[in-house]
Amino acid sequence: METLTVEQIAERIWLSIAERRLRPGMRLKETELAEVFAVSRARVRQVLAMLERDGLVVIESHKGAVVAKPGVEDAKDIFHVRSAVEQRVLERLIGQLDAAKMVEMFEHVARERIANNSNNQREIIKLSGGFHVMLAEMAEAEFLCSLMRDLVSRTSLISAAFRDSNQHNCGPDEHELILLHLKNGDLQAAKKAMADHLEHVESALRLAQDREPPRSLRDALV
Amino acid sequence: METLTVEQIAERIWLSIAERRLRPGMRLKETELAEVFAVSRARVRQVLAMLERDGLVVIESHKGAVVAKPGVEDAKDIFHVRSAVEQRVLERLIGQLDAAKMVEMFEHVARERIANNSNNQREIIKLSGGFHVMLAEMAEAEFLCSLMRDLVSRTSLISAAFRDSNQHNCGPDEHELILLHLKNGDLQAAKKAMADHLEHVESALRLAQDREPPRSLRDALV
DNA sequence: GGTGCCATTATTGTTGACAATAATGTAGAC
DNA sequence: GTCTACATTATTGTCAACAATAATGGCACC
Numbered sequence: 001m002e003t004l005t006v007e008q009i010a011e012r013i014w015l016s017i018a019e020r021r022l023r024p025g026m027r028l029k030e031t032e033l034a035e036v037f038a039v040s041r042a043r044v045r046q047v048l049a050m051l052e053r054d055g056l057v058v059i060e061s062h063k064g065a066v067v068a069k070p071g072v073e074d075a076k077d078i079f080h081v082r083s084a085v086e087q088r089v090l091e092r093l094i095g096q097l098d099a100a101k102m103v104e105m106f107e108h109v110a111r112e113r114i115a116n117n118s119n120n121q122r123e124i125i126k127l128s129g130g131f132h133v134m135l136a137e138m139a140e141a142e143f144l145c146s147l148m149r150d151l152v153s154r155t156s157l158i159s160a161a162f163r164d165s166n167q168h169n170c171g172p173d174e175h176e177l178i179l180l181h182l183k184n185g186d187l188q189a190a191k192k193a194m195a196d197h198l199e200h201v202e203s204a205l206r207l208a209q210d211r212e213p214p215r216s217l218r219d220a221l222v
Numbered sequence: 223m224e225t226l227t228v229e230q231i232a233e234r235i236w237l238s239i240a241e242r243r244l245r246p247g248m249r250l251k252e253t254e255l256a257e258v259f260a261v262s263r264a265r266v267r268q269v270l271a272m273l274e275r276d277g278l279v280v281i282e283s284h285k286g287a288v289v290a291k292p293g294v295e296d297a298k299d300i301f302h303v304r305s306a307v308e309q310r311v312l313e314r315l316i317g318q319l320d321a322a323k324m325v326e327m328f329e330h331v332a333r334e335r336i337a338n339n340s341n342n343q344r345e346i347i348k349l350s351g352g353f354h355v356m357l358a359e360m361a362e363a364e365f366l367c368s369l370m371r372d373l374v375s376r377t378s379l380i381s382a383a384f385r386d387s388n389q390h391n392c393g394p395d396e397h398e399l400i401l402l403h404l405k406n407g408d409l410q411a412a413k414k415a416m417a418d419h420l421e422h423v424e425s426a427l428r429l430a431q432d433r434e435p436p437r438s439l440r441d442a443l444v
Numbered sequence: 445g446g447t448g449c450c451a452t453t454a455t456t457g458t459t460g461a462c463a464a465t466a467a468t469g470t471a472g473a474c
Numbered sequence: 475g476t477c478t479a480c481a482t483t484a485t486t487g488t489c490a491a492c493a494a495t496a497a498t499g500g501c502a503c504c
Contacts, residue, residue: 030456040489041456049268053275055365062456062495077314077363084306092299141299143277143376147369154365252486262459263486284465284486 009037009047017056017067018125018156024069028057054153068157075158079202082151086132086194089148090178092139094187101138105179108134112172128170129156155201162205170201231259231269232276239278239289240347240378246291250279276375290379294429297380301424304373308354308416311370312400314361316409323360327401330356334394350392351378377423384427392423 004012013033016022033044048065051057057065070078108131115123129152136148174197181190226234235255238244255266270287273279279287292300330353337345351374358370396419403412 029454031454042487042489045457046271049271055368063497064456074364077365081307081310081365081369084310085303088303088306142296143299143303146277147303251484253484264458264460267486285467286486 003039004037006043006046006050009033009039009043010050012037013047013051014054014056014153014156015122015125018129018160019121020160022067024067024157024161026067028065028067030064054150056153056157070154070158070161072162075162075205078151078154078158079198082155083195083198085144085147085151086135086198087191089132089136089139089141089144090182090187090190090194092141092144093135094182094185094190096138096140097182102179102183105134105138105182106176109172109176109179112175116172125156128172128175129153131170131175159201159205164206170197174200225261226259228265228268228272231255231261231265232272234259235269235273236276236278236375236378237344237347240351240382241343242382244289246289246379246383248289250287250289252286276372278375278379292376292380292383297384297427297429300373300376300380301420304377305417305420307366307369307373308357308420309413311354311358311361311363311366312404312409312412312416314363314366315357316404316407316412318360318362319404324401324405327356327360327404328398331394331398331401334397338394347378350394350397351375353392353397381423381427384429386428392419396422 013022013028022028028048030041030044030048033047034041037044048057048059052059052065055070056068058068059065108127112124112127112131115127132152133145133149136145139145174193178190178193178197181187181193235244235250244250250270252263252266252270255269256263259266270279270281274281274287277292278290280290281287330349334346334349334353337349354374355367355371358367361367396415400412400415400419403409403415
C-alpha cells in the first residue's frame, strides 16, 4: 500500500470536517490519526500544522489539536473578506480569459452538475469549493489564489458548523450564471451574480445565534 | 544559553529579509540555519514551513528553501488586497475603541518616533509593521488579524525587494494622523489617511520594472 | 464524604540517526 | 576537446526512540 502524502491526508481531514463527520471541538490525537492513515506521527504533525494555518484546527501547546469552532463573528468576517476578494478575482480574471480557460470552467460546472445529480456528497463538496479556487487560479495572481484557498477552506468549516442539514449549499446553477456573464464580458453582471451567490450561501446558514451544542463538559462551562 | 523558539527564529529571519541582509533568491540551508541558531534541524523545518505560509520563502521538494522573489504583479496584488483589508479593519475598529486602547495606540506611535530618532533600523521595521497588526488586533477580528499579519510580512518582503535604499518608508507621522482621525470618530477621514499612507508606501517603491539583479546564473537564464 | 496531594498514564515535543534524492565532480570513450 | 555515464557528495525527507508535559486516578487527610 502506498503511503499517503501530507496533502492527501489534509484533504481527507478537510472532507471529514466538511461532511460533518468531524465536528468542531473534536480532538485529533496524533497517534490516532497516524494509525488511521498508516503514516508516522511526524507526518501527521505536518498535516495538523497545515490545517491550523488554514484555520480548520487549533493547536494548543502540549494539549494537541481540535477541530476549530468558529464563532458567529468569525463567520461574518470571513464572508465579508471573501466577498471582497471574490470581486477582486473577477476583476483580474476578465482580463486574462481565453477560449481554453472558458471551456475548462464550463467543464468544471458540468462535473458539479453530474455530482449533484448522483448526489455524491464528497464530490459536490470538493467541486463547489474548487470552483472558486479555479477562478482565482485562472486570474493568475499567486496571492489571490492562496488567499482564496484559505477562505474556501474556512468557509467549509463555517458551513459545517452552522448549516442545518448535510445538504450542500453551493449549487452549479449560480456558478454557471457567473460564467455566462464572464463569457459575455460583462464584469458588472458577473460581480453581481457572485455577490448574490455568496449571499445565498451565507443566508443558508443560521448565523443569528450560536446553536452548536457544546462538544464536551469543558466547553459547556468555559 | 536558552534555545530559541520557532517564532523567535522566524522573526529573526523575517528581520534579516526586511533589512535586506537576506536577499530574494538566496538559499536557506537547513543545516546552516540549525547551526546559526543552535537548534535542531526539525525546528528549522518548522520555521521554514511557517515562513513559507507567510510568503517569505518558497520551498521546493528535495531542493530546499530560498527567499521568495516577488514579481511586480505579486506586489501590486498584495497592495491592492491590503488596502481593502485595512479599510475593513478601520470599519470594525471604530466600533471597538475605548480610552485604554487609544492610549496604547498612541504609545506605539511614540515608540516608533523614538526608534526613528535614534535611527534604530531594526526597531523601526518591527514597529512600523506592528502598527498595522495592532490595529487589526484591536478590531478584535481573529481572521482579519491573521490576514493582516500575513499581508504585513509580505509587504516587508516586497519593500525589501523593490526599495532603493535601506531607508524605511512607513513613518510615524502618517500613523499618528490615522489615530487622530480615529480619536475624533471620523471614520471616513481615517480611511482616507490610511489609503494615502499605503499609497505613499507603494509609490516609494520602484514597481515599474523588475530591477533586481539575478541572484544566480540560473536566474539570469531562466 | 469531600478535598487536596502525589503517582500513574497518556499525549505531545524533541532529537539524532538513517534513507532518498538531486547536484557535483570525474573518468573514459569518441 | 567534448560529451556521456558513473561515482561521489551534499542536502533534504523520513522515521522511531526518548524526554517533557499535562490529564487521570487513587490515596490519605481533614
